[in-house]
Amino acid sequence: MDFIAKNQNELGKCVYSLLKDKMSGGFRVGLSGDLGAGKTTLVKMIAKFLGIKDEVTSPTFNLRKIYKITPDLFLQHIDLYRMSSKNQNDLNEVGDWLKDKKTISFVEWPENLQMNQNDFDAYIKIEPLGLNQRKVKITWK
Numbered sequence: 001m002d003f004i005a006k007n008q009n010e011l012g013k014c015v016y017s018l019l020k021d022k023m024s025g026g027f028r029v030g031l032s033g034d035l036g037a038g039k040t041t042l043v044k045m046i047a048k049f050l051g052i053k054d055e056v057t058s059p060t061f062n063l064r065k066i067y068k069i070t071p072d073l074f075l076q077h078i079d080l081y082r083m084s085s086k087n088q089n090d091l092n093e094v095g096d097w098l099k100d101k102k103t104i105s106f107v108e109w110p111e112n113l114q115m116n117q118n119d120f121d122a123y124i125k126i127e128p129l130g131l132n133q134r135k136v137k138i139t140w141k
Contacts, residue, residue: 007132012045026101030110033126039108043077076103080112
């Protein structure tokens with residue numbers, strides 16, 4: 001499915017409306033796009049729609065942040081920008097994180113660990129089309 005979002009707010013609302021009925025523990029979303037494409041902003045908006053009150057920030061330097069949705073369900077935000085597929089231990093650790101059935105996972109830069117669309121329930125590619133517009137392609141498993 002492809003669409004064009006006029007701004008970040010529309011991007012968040014559209015993606016959330018497409019994912020909301022599918023998101024449950026163990027659901028994995030890959031996020032692809034250049035720096036500044038809106039990947040972290042999208043995760044922030046999804047977190048807000050899920051009722052998360054905590055400030056959602058980029059996990060670039062600590063790789064992962066986890067936010068509580070309910071006592072038994074969490075949002076896991078993973079950023080692999082600084083990772084390399086050369087380290088098998090890193091790949092194994094991220095793989096273990098993604099097996100957690102109590103988390104909804106959003107993974108930025110999955111290609112850095114040679115992960116592809118088949119590793120995710122939904123794979124979202126975001127491409128800026130100017131200052132505010134974004135071209136979005138969602139591929140489902």
